[in-house]
Amino acid sequence: xxxxxxxxxxxxxxxxxxxxxxxxxxxxxxxxxxxxxxxxxxxxxxxxxxxxxxxxxxxxxxxxxxxxxxxxxxxxxxxxxxxxxxxxxxxxxxxxxxxxxxxxxxxxxxxxxxxxxxxxxxxxxxxxxxxxxxxxxxxxxxxxxxxxxxxxxxxxxxxxxxxxxxxxxxxxxxxxxxxxxxxxxxxxxxxxxxxxxxxxxxxxxxxxxxxxxxxxxxxxxxxxxxxxxxxxxxxxxxxxxxxxxxxxxxxxxxxxxxxxxxxxxxxxxxxxxxxxxxxxxxxxxxxxxxxxxxxxxxxxxxxxxxxxxxxxxxxxxxxxxxxxxxxxxxxxxxxxxxxxxxxxxxxxxxxxxxxxxxxxxxxxxxxxxxxxxxxxxxxxxxxxxxxxxxxxxxxxxxxxxxxxxxxxxxxxxxxxxxxxxxxxxxxxxxxxxxxxxxxxxxxxxxxxxxxxxxxxxxxxxxxxxxxxxxxxxxxxxxxxxxxxxxxxxxxxxxxxxxxxxxxxxxxxxxxxxxxxxxxxxxx
Amino acid sequence: xxxxxxxxxxxxxxxxxxxxxxxxxxxxxxxxxxxxxxxxxxxxxxxxxxxxxxxxxxxxxxxxxxxxxxxxxxxxxxxxxxxxxxxxxxxxxxxxxxxxxxxxxxxxxxxxxxxxxxxxxxxxxxxxxxxxxxxxxxxxxxxxxxxxxxxxxxxxxxxxxxxxxxxxxxxxxxxxxxxxxxxxxxxxxxxxxxxxxxxxxxxxxxxxxxxxxxxxxxxxxxxxxxxxxxxxxxxxxxxxxxxxxxxxxxxxxxxxxxxxxxxxxxxxxxxxxxxxxxxxxxxxxxxxxxxxxxxxxxxxxxxxxxxxxxxxxxxxxxxxxxxxxxxxxxxxxxxxxxxxxxxxxxxxxxxxxxxxxxxxxxxxxxxxxxxxxxxxxxxxxxxxxxxxxxxxxxxxxxxx
Numbered sequence: 001x002x003x004x005x006x007x008x009x010x011x012x013x014x015x016x017x018x019x020x021x022x023x024x025x026x027x028x029x030x031x032x033x034x035x036x037x038x039x040x041x042x043x044x045x046x047x048x049x050x051x052x053x054x055x056x057x058x059x060x061x062x063x064x065x066x067x068x069x070x071x072x073x074x075x076x077x078x079x080x081x082x083x084x085x086x087x088x089x090x091x092x093x094x095x096x097x098x099x100x101x102x103x104x105x106x107x108x109x110x111x112x113x114x115x116x117x118x119x120x121x122x123x124x125x126x127x128x129x130x131x132x133x134x135x136x137x138x139x140x141x142x143x144x145x146x147x148x149x150x151x152x153x154x155x156x157x158x159x160x161x162x163x164x165x166x167x168x169x170x171x172x173x174x175x176x177x178x179x180x181x182x183x184x185x186x187x188x189x190x191x192x193x194x195x196x197x198x199x200x201x202x203x204x205x206x207x208x209x210x211x212x213x214x215x216x217x218x219x220x221x222x223x224x225x226x227x228x229x230x231x232x233x234x235x236x237x238x239x240x241x242x243x244x245x246x247x248x249x250x251x252x253x254x255x256x257x258x259x260x261x262x263x264x265x266x267x268x269x270x271x272x273x274x275x276x277x278x279x280x281x282x283x284x285x286x287x288x289x290x291x292x293x294x295x296x297x298x299x300x301x302x303x304x305x306x307x308x309x310x311x312x313x314x315x316x317x318x319x320x321x322x323x324x325x326x327x328x329x330x331x332x333x334x335x336x337x338x339x340x341x342x343x344x345x346x347x348x349x350x351x352x353x354x355x356x357x358x359x360x361x362x363x364x365x366x367x368x369x370x371x372x373x374x375x376x377x378x379x380x381x382x383x384x385x386x387x388x389x390x391x392x393x394x395x396x397x398x399x400x401x402x403x404x405x406x407x408x409x410x411x412x413x414x415x416x417x418x419x420x421x422x423x424x425x426x427x428x429x430x431x432x433x434x435x436x437x438x439x440x441x442x443x444x445x446x447x448x449x450x451x452x453x454x455x456x457x458x459x460x461x462x463x464x465x466x467x468x469x470x471x472x473x474x475x476x477x478x479x480x481x482x483x484x485x486x487x488x489x490x491x492x493x494x495x496x497x498x499x500x501x502x503x504x505x506x507x508x509x510x511x512x513x514x515x516x517x518x519x520x521x522x523x
Numbered sequence: 524x525x526x527x528x529x530x531x532x533x534x535x536x537x538x539x540x541x542x543x544x545x546x547x548x549x550x551x552x553x554x555x556x557x558x559x560x561x562x563x564x565x566x567x568x569x570x571x572x573x574x575x576x577x578x579x580x581x582x583x584x585x586x587x588x589x590x591x592x593x594x595x596x597x598x599x600x601x602x603x604x605x606x607x608x609x610x611x612x613x614x615x616x617x618x619x620x621x622x623x624x625x626x627x628x629x630x631x632x633x634x635x636x637x638x639x640x641x642x643x644x645x646x647x648x649x650x651x652x653x654x655x656x657x658x659x660x661x662x663x664x665x666x667x668x669x670x671x672x673x674x675x676x677x678x679x680x681x682x683x684x685x686x687x688x689x690x691x692x693x694x695x696x697x698x699x700x701x702x703x704x705x706x707x708x709x710x711x712x713x714x715x716x717x718x719x720x721x722x723x724x725x726x727x728x729x730x731x732x733x734x735x736x737x738x739x740x741x742x743x744x745x746x747x748x749x750x751x752x753x754x755x756x757x758x759x760x761x762x763x764x765x766x767x768x769x770x771x772x773x774x775x776x777x778x779x780x781x782x783x784x785x786x787x788x789x790x791x792x793x794x795x796x797x798x799x800x801x802x803x804x805x806x807x808x809x810x811x812x813x814x815x816x817x818x819x820x821x822x823x824x825x826x827x828x829x830x831x832x833x834x835x836x837x838x839x840x841x842x843x844x845x846x847x848x849x850x851x852x853x854x855x856x857x858x859x860x861x862x863x864x865x866x867x868x869x870x871x872x873x874x875x876x877x878x879x880x881x882x883x884x885x886x887x888x889x890x891x892x893x894x895x896x897x898x899x900x901x902x903x904x905x906x907x908x909x910x911x912x913x914x915x916x917x918x919x920x921x922x923x
């Protein structure tokens with residue numbers, strides 16, 4: 001069965017990036033079909049029910065989103081889509097609590113607040129003498145966020161005249177963009193102990209601060225500290241449902257349990273997709289929310305993949321693979337003694353050393369743990385608590401786990417993370433487990449089809465971080481009619497990045513359609 | 524700009540900035556030209572443990588009694604299933620059956636040990652129920668060599684060492700024996716490290732199917748024992764009556780234990796008040812799947828005015844109108860769709876797994892309050908689980 005060009009755009013994958021691309025294109029009047037292999041929208045942004053608990057699958061906190069309309073890029077996009085007010089939001093009370101070990105062997109136990117001044121003052125209490133450099137750091141953060149906002153809609157041109165102009169307005173952006181977080185913190189003379197605390201958020205990007213792009217990191221941290229953060233009250237599934245609802249409101253179509261197996265090309269241009277059940281749908285514009293690795297290896301004929309795409313994909317390495325332990329506890333947070341929403345618990349506050357410990361299953365008990373009730377008190381029945389412990393693996397270590405050994409490995413992972421949490425906080429939780437579910441890289445591979453169970457797309461290595469990707473973005477679009485969005489796209493992973501990249505992919509595709517039309521008119 | 528930042532030197536910083544694109548292009552230029560690899564062990568493990576479908580073949584049929592058969596499956600390699608997916612004792616597979624025009628699914632708990640699946644064998648037990656649409660078909664039609672389409676193993680009714688006590692007291696009737704037989708087999712072959720005391724409830728001795736195998740296992744396995752409770756006859760060394768609070772306490776360890784219950788709704792209804800008396804923490808009580816609700820009109824919250832009514836359900840599948848299906852208020856929407864031969868996803872048929880998730884565009888349904896396991900945001904966006912939703916008006920349903 002073949003459908004003739006009923007659709008202007010087909011989006012493959014209903015993760016946050018795919019949903020965003022589909023909503024934006026549909027809002028601009030295009031006929032959009034969104035195809036999702038799973039039976040729910042959202043990709044990683046969903047939830048699941050066990051017993052009397054509904055667990056959040058992945059979201060810790062939204063970045064670039066304020067409860068106030070118009071504040072933050074993600075908020076602006078949701079405002080534009082008309083969904084901000086359709087979702088109930090719960091604000092996150094504090095930035096994070098870091099439990100770790102300092103370079104001099106002393107323990108770290110700090111709780112950092114939102115608000116730039118609060119953050120700087122609290123830091124000064126923990127690390128006297130840090131105030132001046134921290135103040136400069138956040139001023140720099142404001143400047144760089146402004147620069148990024150400017151460059152999001154203006155291409156960075158490398159010419160003498162252009163550089164001169166950029167330098168005048170965004171000199172500090174230019175001078176820090178080539179460097180890692182630690183290189184810039186060195187230059188600003190941020191004391192070592194303040195740096196250890198400031199770098200705690202590296203978890204959300206999955207690459208150590210010796211390599212992590214300063215530009216990328218400061219934009220994220222500054223946004224969190226400046227705007228605070230929120231979570232959807234009914235889990236990120238509520239957000240995914242609102243996005244799917246918006247798509248239908250704009251006359252777009254979404255099909256679940258619909259697995260695209262091939263993307264078709266004619267004379268080097270995309271011309272349609274083939275579903276797993278054999279159904280063929282014609283369309284000249286495809287936006288992929290899935291990984292380029294999957295698309296180039298499994299969904300395209302080898303002869304259709306341009307050499308530049310092959311080399312680009314082979315040059316890259318994968319970002320962190322994820323694992324989560326979801327706990328429904330039969331005591332309230334007060335009874336357990338939990339006061340914090342977000343915990344970063346690591347063996348060392350040096351991100352590069354920690355990154356190395358996360359290469360193997362046995363050596364990794366570090367975690368980013370959330371107690372949902374602290375931000376969202378009614379998320380579970382009275383007298384109960386929902387927790388989610390997330391860890392990252394910086395290598396493909398789950399490849400060695402056999403199917404027969406898999407369930408035991410899962411239970412051992414959970415035991416390891418629970419023990420580490422109890423040891424670091426002195427809070428007992430293992431006695432109170434009423435529901436437990438463990439997700440590993442295998443689980444994420446199952447539900448999202450992501451290579452190796454990666455949750456952060458390609459590694460944002462120094463040469464392939466957000467600034468280099470942006471500055472060479474045109475080169476990455478080397479297949480006509482095919483664009484990418486989501487965690488494997490230009491803006492790297494994270495819900496806000498995925499949503500923004502979906503919007504960008506939609507508008508770039510609208511531009512492609514417009515260009516084709518004017519070319520046809522001229523002919 | 525209030526202050527100027529310099530990382531190396533102003534000149535070097537600007538040069539490094541302008542070099543960014545060349546740096547990236549350079550790394551890409553150096554990369555190999557070999558075709559992109561998309562095969563990863565983690566993804567293979569995921570596909571192996573959770574295949575979208577398993578094609579099976581009946582290797583052996585054993586007659587347990589007049590109405591009950593044990594079926595041993597092997598992979599149907601000709602259809603593309605090379606190996607059977609591994610599982611946890613207590614998990615089910617869902618079997619798809621074409622009965623006349625209808626396409627239906629049924630979940631069956633695997634009663635064999637996972638270790639046997641490594642040697643290419645699954646076993647299930649099917650008892651013919653007097654009004655059982657699927658069970659009648661199976662017992663009457665399945666033979667050695669019959670080809671079967673099944674799902675991957677699924678379900679949360681299994682031992683979890685971090686949650687459950689290592690001492691398990693299990694209560695079942697013949698309809699729930701498979702889960703505990705699988706656990707006992709796994710304790711015997713050491714794939715499961717737990718202590719199991721099984722209290723097996725039946726009317727008469729001949730209703731307690733698989734007792735011979737259970738006795739063998741109890742004989743040879745230190746940490747498994749079985750107690751029979753017969754309501755309708757006296758049997759030597761067995762209990763007489765029903766499973767009560769005091770009976771459970773008689774056989775339960777003095778230390779903490781987990782209580783696992785699996786069986787018919789009759790068993791559940793009888794035992795729930797007894798369990799309440801035990802004053803166990805919630806976390807130490809686990810129930811098997813409810814199973815399909817066949818007589819919703821008997822539930823206290825069923826709207827009485829809907830009894831005996833039939834409605835029309837307009838079905839949209841893959842974005843297109845598919846069919847208008849008549850559906851009775853006392854039959855789940857899933858059953859109505861299946862009867863019309865509309866292929867629609869389903870697994871647990873108990874409202875729990877959400878696999879049948881569909882969108883109700885128009886109309887109303889009744890969802891029994893105790894088994895509404897939908898996500899909060901699903902409930903507010905008109906999503907229903909057709910396996911436990913009963914029509915209360917004409918409606919439009921979007922399935923996938």
